[in-house]
Amino acid sequence: MRSSPSIVPHDADRDTYLVLNDFGRLGRAWCEADEEGTDRETLIRRFLADQFSHPVRIVAFNTAEGWSRDVTVDIADELRRRFPEYDEVPLSVQKFLEIAARR
Template identity: 50%
Template sequence: MRQSRWTPSIVPSIGDQNVYLVLDCFERSGCAWREADAGKTDLETVIRDLMSGQYNDPQRVIAFNTFEHWADDVSEGVARSGDAPTQPTKISHHPSRTSWCDTPAETNSTI
């Protein structure tokens, strides 16, 4: 009997598509990348959800495309988007968080 060497892929074939995810913060739970239906991760849906208040405290919008092998923080572009002329989007750097590059390097004076 002939044995096939083909095995099915566990990676879904969604093709060349940009995906947008929102980092949302919650008072007591911290921050999390919000769960999203695969068909609702396009830019227009994310902007519509942001404008309609679907997020608690959005911090960042990340776009990626696994087919093209890229990812980018698109928060500023989404916040300035002309698709949302009636209200400003609520995306900003959370004041209680500092980046590793904002923190001065520690020195060891005991050496």
């Protein structure tokens, strides 16, 4: 029996993080990000640079390893740990932490 080729890119053995953002009346959508901008460290930097208006959930996955999970609370904890490095924390991040605390 012939198997189908994988749709997973050859260099996909890395964790990818996506942010679900609430755009109010427009609804919720996964935020666009270039492939190189979906790692954990870049995600944290984007949060602290106030690049998400109203993030409500973060999902991570690794197609090569075959897993996915909700990492909203993990990222919220990481953001809290990094607060001392920043003078001001964006309002969007503060609201995200309130959402994550209810999970």
